[in-house]
Amino acid sequence: MHHRRWQRNGDPLRLVVDRVPPGLTPQQRLAAKSERRGECLIYAPNWKSADHRKLILASGRWVGAHVLAWELANERSVPSGLFVCHKCDTPPCIEPAHLFLGTPRDNNEDRDRKGRKVIVRGTKSSRWKLTEHQVQQVRTAILAGEQARDLAIRFGVHPETITGAAVGRRWSHVTDPPPLVFVGRGRHGRWAVADP
Ligand SMILES: [Zn+2]
Known part of the structure; x- marks a missing residue:
């Protein structure tokens, strides 16, 4: 090497x-x-x-x-x-x-x-791994206006993992903050907490 x-x-x-x-x-x-x-x-x-x-x-x-x-x-x-x-x-x-x-x-x-040792629900590759605590951090950061691209770098995961954590599905059991939705389109859109 x-x-x-x-x-x-x-x-x-x-x-x-x-x-x-x-x-x-x-x-x-x-x-x-x-x-x-x-x-x-x-x-x-x-x-x-x-x-x-x-x-x-x-x-x-x-x-x-x-x-x-x-x-x-x-x-x-x-x-x-x-x-x-x-x-x-x-x-x-x-x-x-x-x-x-x-x-x-x-x-x-x-x-x-x-998340280096824990097996996160439904994920196998480390590039897709986030802990529940990190999912909470991701949602809080996105609500505060941070970009998924930047969060992907910060957490060392794929950007799709960040948006997946934000919108839920796999992470619907994390409720603080609850799953997010993107309201509106493009530059005029914004992230918000999804209605239960
Ligand atoms: Zn830090």
Whole structure:
């Protein structure tokens, strides 16, 4: 695998070393690849894999972008045995207010809530997976005017999964908020809560 990367990029590590100008501080490196999406601050939004959310620091240490963000915000390193978890269930989010220190158990629950381990009703591929909590977040965000396209990136799923979560059917058992309908057409339309 490294050999193939070498052929393609000239350097086996280049795939994961973020392509930002040298000499930036860790803060600047995070900021250079982050985008605000709603309340979340998404690192490397065009990449799906957790491998693309790792940075190599000058010390040679590999660190997840969300771990680095927590450490910079709190001005200390993550104590050994603890993990940086997401309140927002959004793995690529590096918004410090959404990050908290958790135990291994919190970290597992965090991961489960994000749907990496739970089997979500009627879905098989991870590209189609959302948890019930995420469906609630999706509907709330869509009612607030966020685009399905942006939410698909934020949650790492197909855009159809986002609209599917919004309108229900598979997710009709999630009722807070209840399933949505698109009222009107095109630019003149808007999302609203469906009548029961
Ligand atoms: Zn977040």
